Each structure stands twice: as C-alpha cells, then as structure tokens.
Amino acid sequence: MHNVVIIGSGPAGCTAAIYAARANLEPLVLEGAEPGGQLTITTDVENFPGFPEGITGPELVENMKAQAERFGAEFRFGVLEQVDFSARPYTLTVDGATLQARTVIIATGASARWLGLESEQRFRGRGVSACATCDGFFFKNQAIAVVGGGDTALEEATFLTRFASKVTLIHRRDELRGSKVMAERAQRNPKIEFVWNSVVDEVLGDDEKGMTGLRVKNLKTGERTELPVTGLFIAIGHTPNTEPFRGQLELDAGGFIVPRDIVCTSKPGVFVAGDVADSRYRQAISAAGTGCMAALEAEKLLEAEGE
Secondary structure (H helix, E strand, O other), X not given: OEEEEEEXXXXXXXXXXXXXXXXXXXXXXXXXXXXXXXXXXXXXXXXXXXXXXXXXXXXXXXXXXXXXXXXXXXXXXXXXXXXXXXXXXXXXEEOOEEEEEEEEEEOOOEEEOOOOOHHHHHOEOOOEEOOHHHHHHHHOOOEEEEEOOOXXXXXXXXXXXOOOOEEEEEOOOOOOOOOHHHHHHHHHOOOEEEEOOEEEEEEEXXXXXXXXXXXXEEOOOOXXXXXXXXXXXXXXXXXXOOHHHEOOEOEOOOOOEOOEOOOEOOOOOEEEOHHHHOOOOOOHHHHHHHHHHHHHHHHHHHHHOOO
C-alpha cells in the first residue's frame, strides 16, 4: 500500500515526487518504458528557469530525480500494464505484479509521432526535432523545413520564421488540413514556402556536420529532389500515453486525459500532470508546474482523510 504512486518520471512526475516526498508521503515513482520522458532525447534546454547557460535534457531530468530521491522518493523501473480505478485504494499492475495506492498521479506524457525513417532517428537532436519552441532558437538565419499540414505544423512554421531565414513546409496533400486562419497566416508569410504532394524520403547529412538536407519525394510524379536545409521539424502530432487508462478515465477525442480543475480527473484521488493532459503547451516548465499542483492536491486529500 502506497500513499502516492506517480506514473511517469519526466518533469511532471519528478516534480510531483519532490513535493510529495517533502510532505513525507513516501511516493513511489514508476519510471516507465522511457525513464525521464522526452527530456532524455532533448540535447540543449535553454528555456527552463534557473539555468542561464542552459542544460542538457538528460542532465535536467537526472537533477530532478536526484532531488526527489534526496527527500525520500522511491524510483522503480517498471511498465504499467493496467489499472483498476473502480474503488479506492486503487490497484495497479506493473510488470505482472500488483500494488495498491491511496492516490495516483498520472504523468505518462505524450510521444511525438515520427516519420519512421532510420535517417530521421540518426539525426534526432542533430537537426531533427519535434518541438519548435524548444529548438527553434538554434536555427537562427538557417534554412529549415517543417513536415505536416495541420494547425500544429502551421503554427510551428510561423513561429520558426522568427529565427530561420526560410521555412519550407512539406505536406503530403495539395491542400492544408489546418484552420483557415492559420493557413492564411502561413501563406501570407514571405519566409514560408510550400512543397505539396510530397514526403521526406531521407534525412541527409554526416556524423561530423550533422543534418545537411532532405531528399523529398513527390507522391504524384515519383520525382525525388534534394532540399538544402539544416533543420527538420516534425509536426504531425503527439500520441498521449494513455492506453492503460481507457475505460477508466475520461479521455478526449485525441486520447488525452480530460482534466478537471487543472489536475483532477473523473476519479477521486487520481490526478494528472504534464503532456498526458496537455496537447497545447507541451513544455517542461508547464509539466513541472502541474506536477507540483497534483502533488499538493494529493497531499490535501490524504490529510483530509487522516492518512
């Protein structure tokens, strides 16, 4: 039996662990299949407060984990298989074993959708990114590309024109899927060019220089051309890690957990933090903030119940 079980070990989960541990709740953190979350594949983090010179993603999440452990949080490797939120205390199945929790904080995050290319994975963090607000700053006065045709791609392409000399938006169809307002804004931007009916065939580059360009395939003609860009931003959406919670909690059409009063859920004693309930901001700092709130709510509930 645990007072607090935190599912996920990214900035939301680690921050929740720090606050819960400082409240002497002895939280258990299930690290999941990707300990540390998306920060572990982020090279430089320059927008997290308190690090004027920046810090790498892995260093930042390791610091958070060490801070939580200092106050008594327990981190355990394990993948959540299923939950039973029908009655408290709640039951969780982790790698075939069961445990019980008086309160649960879900911080399982969301995974960016990738193109599925071997070369894309090779240059992740070395030209290829899935977060314009995280990495756009590193491409000042450079030519870059964005893949996608929805509002996310249009918003990121527009945002990236603040830094890049040119942004090429590559879309597999001949018209945009995004809202009319966003589409018109992007099409009016002189820094944005469009490549229609096309997909990225390969990310080009070498180990020394990193990414140097793209090979793009026209889906109608089959023609392949090379695009000289030093950055590629994948903007085809995120998949929330909510599979174990289907049928247990209220989810929206995209599969994200629907929060109530910021971090509460449709079940008492089950709280949510970070990208698993946030399809809009997806930042380490906003995830950490909701992790703090979730832990405070869990502490408040347990105190009221006399635990």
